[in-house]
Amino acid sequence: MIDRRTALAGVVSMFGAGLFAPIARAAGAAKASRIPVISEGPPSIAVFTPSQRALVSALSERVIPTTDTPGAVAAEVPAFIEKMLADWAEPDDRVPILAGLQAIEARSLKDYRVSAAQATPEQQDALLTLAMNDQLPGGEDFFEAFRQLVVTGYYTSEIGITQEREYLPVPGKYDGAFPYSKVNKVYSS
Template identity: 75%
Template sequence: MIHRRTALAGIAAMFGTALYAPIARAAGMAPAGTIPTISEGPPSTAVFSAPQRALMTGLSERILPTTDTPGAIAAGVPAFIEKLLADWALPADRLPILAGLDAIEARSMQDYKLSASRATPAQQDALLTLAMTNLIPGGGDFFEAFRQLVITGYFTSEIGVTQEREYLPVPGEYNGAFPYSRVNKVYSS
């Protein structure tokens, strides 16, 4: 079975130099001696207020929704995000996420007259699109960091590794005439 730290290194390679700093630290890309020892279990401190946590949870599911495979919530992405921000992020690293959640909440109140966590999926998608296109203050910084956290949390979770992807430690024999239509979801380390 692939370990989360190994999967984090693969995610780091995918995002390259645009990698969000706490993910780089967790993947072991930070200079030696700068990585704190992180305990298993809950975050060392609460990062989000209850309304921010509810919004972060809802938005993570909008980025990776439940389809024929489980979504972000089922994969434990919200808990991963809070753990990563609590134990691997510097206070400055948290600012784009916290400010972005607050800006999305304010825009939802302005546009829909309800909390963004209680907005419909279509309304949450519209709010994320506004953030992605930087039409909400700090939205571009928020969206890129948040998207990376959701993708990393999902594809390093047990659900992401075992149900979304198919892990084959040795991909098998070479067959140059293998029909592309028969290729399944496969990766190897």
Template identity: 70%
Template structure:
């Protein structure tokens, strides 16, 4: 069985996002305590519709392709755990407000609750948020994207299937041919 240290993976995520890292991710990466993924969230963060919409949108940010997507990687649970246990109430506001705004826009534009929109409709709604064409959209999109990417690439699926996991690096080869590189390595 492969043992993955999510905190080590989080440290790599911190360097990827740099100074604009969403506060709960930075807090969790900086702590050397119980891993984020242990156990359920201390309290529910989302109502049922928000949770269903967050789950659907996370799959649109990191969809299933030739590798598993966000849902299979457990990203929705990671997001709720991180927001419940590592985020302040102010940190949660843009995520909750963004989900409510996207849900309202889905109802207005497509006459369905947000979680029941099609993948193409979810893509259109996320694009509106990304382009800041929804109230608070750009702030929501950047923070939500960071949560999804962090959850995915610190999960066992993200580390072992999307990337090549090397628990103990092999020999150093400074002249390794780039044409033989298949995946990005993580350890």
């Protein structure tokens, strides 16, 4: 079975040169040593307030929602994000995430008169789109770092590796004429 350390080391190729610094640090440690990259247990410090934690959960689920496979919340991505920011981020690395959450919350209160964590999924999608298009203060920096954290957390989790993808160290023989319509899942290794 693949573990989070091995999966994290493979994440570098997914994002290339624009990899968010805490992910790069953790991935570099995974390649350099045999120590666990993401230790079990809670983060060493609390990075988020309770309302920010609720917003991170809501937005994570909008990036990778529950469909026929579990979403980001089921894969414990919000806890992974806080762990990464607490244990692998420098204080300056946290700034775009915390500022982005604050900007999204302020915009939600202005536009919808409700906390962003309590907004409808459509409203949360609109808020994330504003961030992605840099129409919120620091939005683009927030969105790229947040998206990377969500995707990394999900695809290095047990759910992401075993339910969303199918882990086969050797997926089988080569068949160049295999019909694409019969492909069930994308393989990861």
